[in-house]
Amino acid sequence: MRVEGSVKTVILGEIIFPIVLLIFGIYHGLMQVLYRAGVIKDMSFLGIEYYQGLTLHGVINVIVFTTMIIVAFGNAVFLYYLKKPLRPVVQWVSFLLMVVGTLMAAWAMFTGKANVLYTFYYPLIAHPAFYIGAALLLVGSVIPLFFDWIPNYIAWRKEHPGEKVPLAVFGMLVNHIMWVIMLVPVVIEVVFQLIPVSLGLIPETNPSLSRTLFWAFGHPVVYFWLLPAYVMLYTILPKIVTGEGKLYSDSAARFAFLLFVLFSFPVGLHHQYTEPGITNSYKLIHAFFTLGVAVPSIITAFTVAASLEYSIKSKYPEVRNSLFYWWTKIPYISLEGDKWLVSYFMAGLLLFLVGGITGIVNASYNLNLVVHNTSFVPGHFHTTVGGLVTLSFLGISLYMVSKLMGKDIKFKGLAVIAPWLWWQGMLIFEYAMSVAGIHGFPRRTNTGISYLNPDSPLYRPEWVGYAELTVFAGFIIVLGFIFWAISFFGTIFSPKVRESTIEFPTASALHDEKAPALNRLTPWFAVSVLLFVLSYIPAIYDVTKRGVFFDSPGYNDKSPVPITKPQSAKEDQRNTAEAK
Amino acid sequence: MDRAEKGAFITAVAFMGVFFALIVYAAKGLNIDVPTCITDVKPFTQGQVIQHAPDRYEIHYLAKMWYFEPANVEVPVGSTVDIYLTSADVIHGFQIDGTNVNLMAIPGTVAYARVKFDKPGVYHIVCHEYCGIGHQDMATKIIVKAGEQQ
Ligand SMILES: [Cu+2]
Numbered sequence: 147m148r149v150e151g152s153v154k155t156v157i158l159g160e161i162i163f164p165i166v167l168l169i170f171g172i173y174h175g176l177m178q179v180l181y182r183a184g185v186i187k188d189m190s191f192l193g194i195e196y197y198q199g200l201t202l203h204g205v206i207n208v209i210v211f212t213t214m215i216i217v218a219f220g221n222a223v224f225l226y227y228l229k230k231p232l233r234p235v236v237q238w239v240s241f242l243l244m245v246v247g248t249l250m251a252a253w254a255m256f257t258g259k260a261n262v263l264y265t266f267y268y269p270l271i272a273h274p275a276f277y278i279g280a281a282l283l284l285v286g287s288v289i290p291l292f293f294d295w296i297p298n299y300i301a302w303r304k305e306h307p308g309e310k311v312p313l314a315v316f317g318m319l320v321n322h323i324m325w326v327i328m329l330v331p332v333v334i335e336v337v338f339q340l341i342p343v344s345l346g347l348i349p350e351t352n353p354s355l356s357r358t359l360f361w362a363f364g365h366p367v368v369y370f371w372l373l374p375a376y377v378m379l380y381t382i383l384p385k386i387v388t389g390e391g392k393l394y395s396d397s398a399a400r401f402a403f404l405l406f407v408l409f410s411f412p413v414g415l416h417h418q419y420t421e422p423g424i425t426n427s428y429k430l431i432h433a434f435f436t437l438g439v440a441v442p443s444i445i446t447a448f449t450v451a452a453s454l455e456y457s458i459k460s461k462y463p464e465v466r467n468s469l470f471y472w473w474t475k476i477p478y479i480s481l482e483g484d485k486w487l488v489s490y491f492m493a494g495l496l497l498f499l500v501g502g503i504t505g506i507v508n509a510s511y512n513l514n515l516v517v518h519n520t521s522f523v524p525g526h527f528h529t530t531v532g533g534l535v536t537l538s539f540l541g542i543s544l545y546m547v548s549k550l551m552g553k554d555i556k557f558k559g560l561a562v563i564a565p566w567l568w569w570q571g572m573l574i575f576e577y578a579m580s581v582a583g584i585h586g587f588p589r590r591t592n593t594g595i596s597y598l599n600p601d602s603p604l605y606r607p608e609w610v611g612y613a614e615l616t617v618f619a620g621f622i623i624v625l626g627f628i629f630w631a632i633s634f635f636g637t638i639f640s641p642k643v644r645e646s647t648i649e650f651p652t653a654s655a656l657h658d659e660k661a662p663a664l665n666r667l668t669p670w671f672a673v674s675v676l677l678f679v680l681s682y683i684p685a686i687y688d689v690t691k692r693g694v695f696f697d698s699p700g701y702n703d704k705s706p707v708p709i710t711k712p713q714s715a716k717e718d719q720r721n722t723a724e725a726k
Numbered sequence: 727m728d729r730a731e732k733g734a735f736i737t738a739v740a741f742m743g744v745f746f747a748l749i750v751y752a753a754k755g756l757n758i759d760v761p762t763c764i765t766d767v768k769p770f771t772q773g774q775v776i777q778h779a780p781d782r783y784e785i786h787y788l789a790k791m792w793y794f795e796p797a798n799v800e801v802p803v804g805s806t807v808d809i810y811l812t813s814a815d816v817i818h819g820f821q822i823d824g825t826n827v828n829l830m831a832i833p834g835t836v837a838y839a840r841v842k843f844d845k846p847g848v849y850h851i852v853c854h855e856y857c858g859i860g861h862q863d864m865a866t867k868i869i870v871k872a873g874e875q876q
């Protein structure tokens with residue numbers, strides 16, 4: 147369908163703007179492996195410090211890029227499936243808030259005023275522009291839900307009584323409502339703790355509380371990134387794989403989304419297993435739910451594989467009776483029509499298989515003692531966010547841009563090879579990081595000037611080989627990205643050949659039941675919020691009343707002297723703590 | 727749900743159930759547990775080594791930008807060590823290589839773990855949580871000496 151001029155511009159902006167930034171994000175990814183392996187033995191390179199680059203890499207790749215692409219994809223999905231126009235004013239306000247917020251945070255990061263990494267753990271404190279910018283980005287990202295998507299969804303339901311809303315709309319709606327819920331704790335952290343301290347309005351605040359609020363957001367956010375990729379796997383992949391494939395089961399897909407609604411929230415303490423201040427039985431409860439939230443991904447694995455099998459077997463009768471051979475008929479590398487997109491999804495899925503297993507390891511409570519804060523963790527999430535999520539987002543960005551601009555995909559061959567280079571690089575990277583992590587190789591550390599420097603007293607030769615392997619992997623990944631970027635920008639700058647439209651290849655369902663319980667969102671979200679609150683009451687009690695003895699002033703990354711001055715107050719509290 | 731789907735769902739739930747049972751067994755049966763909230767030791771401002779018996783030690787680690795206090799502790803092989811950890815400034819990490827001791831040092835709190843050193847050798851400890859510009863140099867060790875076993 148055709149897209150209105152102004153809304154089209156917004157959606158294109160929401161794709162192209164974060165991708166231009168992503169170039170910096172990926173560049174700093176490459177720098178990371180070079181620093182860590184000691185290829186660059188320095189605190190900084192070209193004026194950007196290691197930890198500053200790591201902050202940029204994290205914030206750009208998983209906060210700016212993901213959020214804006216998800217909003218762009220959501221806009222396109224609602225537009226295409228509900229056939230209802232989006233409101234230009236709403237779209238512009240949302241887009242400009244996101245851009246201004248991003249630029250504010252980017253200014254703070256590029257000028258070195260926010261070397262706090264993308265988790266911004268207090269008591270390290272950044273320039274207020276970093277927090278305010280991030281807040282504007284997040285506020286901008288929820289505006290379409292309230293003023294475009296929900297009104298259009300309600301209107302659609304009135305016009306189509308008794309009908310199920312299209313699966314893609316259902317998935318994106320669920321995803322964005324989850325997004326609004328998970329933002330509550332981090333907004334509380336940023337607005338009531340971090341911004342006041344960074345503006346000097348309050349001298350100190352509670353670091354354990356801020357971490358707990360952060361992870362109440364920080365875990366569900368990975369599902370906010372993941373669910374749009376699942377929407378693509380359910381609706382687009384089966385269709386394009388053979389040209390007329392089907393989704394194995396519509397209800398299973400909706401059920402998986404709803405399990406995410408239930409179990410994505412009461413799980414954040416699995417990021418805090420090794421922390422003091424929280425009673426370990428509460429952590430065990432969160433471990434239980436974290437294993438629970440693996441279930442919808444396993445259901446997705448089944449549904450996607452079954453859809454692939456059905457789609458392949460209906461086109462190739464010769465493999466109809468084979469258990470394994472149909473896998474060879476998947477168009478892993480094909481230039482025909484939209485089949486180039488299959489490579490992005492398949493490479494992403496194969497990485498996600500590894501990411502799922504390592505994720506279950508991380509989640510497993512006491513097993514986390516082996517891997518927490520080692521390079522095992524970045525190894526894991528580079529196959530999930532850096533794997534399935536990024537690859538499907540890169541693929542869909544290229545797809546949407548070509549449709550919205552009415553252009554043919556240029557350098558399709560490079561576009562098809564790109565995800566496989568990325569896949570190969572990430573597999574090697576993940577292997578090296580995971581195994582080194584089990585041997586204690588720390589994450590978030592400029593190891594090249596200490597642990598991997600033969601001249602340093604801290605030299606740990608057992609990590610050298612793994613770090614060198616990550617350099618090799620890093621170059622392959624970046625090569626994959628360059629291939630993709632050539633195709634992406636080549637497409638953008640090529641001449642227009644047809645009308646601007648938006649459309650998504652959409653698989654219909656093989657098994658399609660009514661299942662009204664799966665189409666009423668309110669009760670599921672009500673239970674979900676209740677579970678969220680209940681699962682956090684004991685932990686919040688611990689970090690505010692029981693396990694934390696005093697608040698802390700803020701610190702800059704360069705100095706052990708606090709930048710806010712509550713010394714006297716702190717001494718008083720210490721004395722009372724000791725007197726107790 | 728057809729039969730194959732039910733099978734996949736039940737398999738998924740069963741796998742997770744077994745994993746969870748094993749976790750609980752390791753925590754409660756084998757005593758491999760994650761740190762908990764302790765309130766009997768208050769946050770301290772000095773690191774120290776306290777010896778209770780020839781093979782019983784208590785170490786109070788104070789993590790600071792960008793070193794640990796005390797540095798390089800020596801204990802005899804076979805020692806059981808109670809580790810208490812706090813931070814004087816920002817959040818730090820604390821992992822003793824080759825053991826299950828993996829803690830966070832958060833100002834205002836005290837983390838606790840017990841470890842028994844059965845093998846002699848050098849046990850490296852690195853700060854594995856980003857704590858500012860000097861983070862990569864923040865490390866210490868526990869040297870477990872042989873030949874003094876009781
Ligand atoms: Cu540290």
Ligand SMILES: [Cu+2]
Pocket residue numbers: 818819853854855856857858861862864
């Ligand atoms: Cu550190």
